[in-house]
Amino acid sequence: MTALSELNDDVVRSMSIGAVFSDFDGKINCLDFHRTADLLVTSSDDDSVRFYDIATARLVKTTYHKKHGADRICFTHHPSSIICSSKHNPDSNGEFLRYLSMYDNRCLRYFKGHKERVVSLCMSPVNDGFMSGSLDHTVRMWDLRVNACQGIMHLQGRPTVAYDQQGLVFAASMEGGVIKLFDSRSYDKGPFDTFLVGGDTAEICDIKFSNDGKSMLLTTTNNTVYLLDAYHGEKKCGFSMDTSPTATIEATFTPDGQYVLSGSGDGNLHAWNISDEPNKVGSWDSYIGVVSCLRWAPRRVMFAAAAASVLTFWIPNDAKSEPGAPNPEG
Template identity: 40%
Template sequence: MGCMIVFGLFVGGPDGEDKVSLELTEEIIQSMEVGMAFRDYNGRISSMDFHRTSNYLVTASDDESIRLYDVSNATCLKTINSKKYGVDLVSFTSHPTTVIYSSKNGWDESLRLLSLHDNKYLRYFKGHHDRHGLCLLVYVLEQIVSFPALLIELFFFGIKELINVRLASCICLYGLLRVKGRPATAYDDQGLVFAVAFGGSIRMFDSRNYEKGPYEIFSVGGDVSDANVVKFSNDGKLMLLTTKDSRVHVLDSFRGTLLGTYNVNPVSSDSTLEASFSPDGMFVISGSGDGSIYAWNIRSGKEVATWMSAETEPPVIKWAPGSLMFVTGSSELSFWIPDLSKLAAYVGRK
């Protein structure tokens, strides 16, 4: 059974306040099309992130801009340029208008904590040189005597360093994991475990005892090519891994059972193949080497939809949390929503 998800028809102005309850099905997936596109980028979108509890989306682009969107009404709220440092990867912190991003200028690849509200840098984190991945996890550390109930951000950068960043004037190295090759990393939503993918396998770590090494190592069907991205489903029961071999693997995150492998058109060596779970974990959507987008039903393993594109590289792709919408980023930003006029079940209710 799919889950019942409420999504808003925000495209088209004031009428976007209407809400419709729909179950995510193959028919819904097949009806999805671009409801709004932002074509004012002067470079490819390199990264984007949804805030967990607000309606905000942030993007980073090769045109050295960071842009904040309100997805509930499909509007760009703010554009901030990072011409001096460049920008590659971007991610929200727990605060809806504070992000951390990596530089991209060849001489200063520090991480920067930026307030989008007033365009001010709150912290700089130096000493990083690899831009392989950036994911954030929020913890409340009540046991810290000098900072009761202190909210800190725990993040991976390039998965080679795990940093404990206090919202004070100090930073301490929390841990260091050295790996061979290009790794990909992800936390589960509860922050209990994290995954490190490289060399044809996924290593599972307990975030509280990671120094003891992985508690499980999962094989990914003989695909030993470099990892691109690894992600958990919202409920933490599944993981997906994309690789340079242009494959999307889906695994059971508890047993490591390989549930399916999906092949897409070849991806160039300097591109990243990205994929995303639907909110209910029933479907996977992915980019492809020719810019096309694919969707598969995880339970049946069947391809349920394909959208062709004039692009020549795989897009950045993310499903909006708890919504019937996914977003793709390439030379433009596109919001994909169901076309209700194509849905017999909905039309019959009107």
């Protein structure tokens, strides 16, 4: 297997499909890698939550959640526990979030409060806190250990939230391309900085921090990707991807923060080296249509891409013949 320390333009350029999973009966809504274990979780419109071992490209477990469905999803710190938002049938108390154990298929806790669909969900990298952003124009802070909401912020527009990799700072977006940064320990004092992505009125639908904390990656509902300096908010560059009437795209950093990958409305995947002056490394046909879910694995030279009801694992060409590499017939 290629090591992360060996990641360069040639390796990124060589990425190709190593495994395909096409047994979903509905659109894949979200996917997430565990931070330390070789695990991937997906949620889908077929009401399924699926666990994959990414070291062997093997589906480990599938559970179905017919009552609530499965929309946004993320791992907790435990490799068999996840947080999942509801797709349908919330009760009158706003039962939009569930803390699930995949080990014994139990719901450990409900988190009630949101009145509309949850569109953003993220787990703190350092403690049991997590955040959710909803179409009810609120961001809520939670703790896995208690049912009650720990804090709430009222924002204009569609809120999107993300923690930095150290868990010290979180970002929250609102309408008009506004990004506000908060200290995680004293967010009630208000933002300590505000950034503005000028000239774009589309709503921000995804935020990611690079592992080194120096950069932020924003994706908007009109399929534009922005790279920002996370300290000063300066826009380093922007990539306008083809739009799609059926899907919004996702972009992702590599673990070393040197590359950005993105889907596009034309069904291609694109990669840029951003270590100095951003330059395009390559483009590939995704072979599965418009990629709406895209994440690079935290500890491997591998990324997962999903479009409609198909999930693919991508690895370097030279890894396909390595023992234990993902099986293309997966």
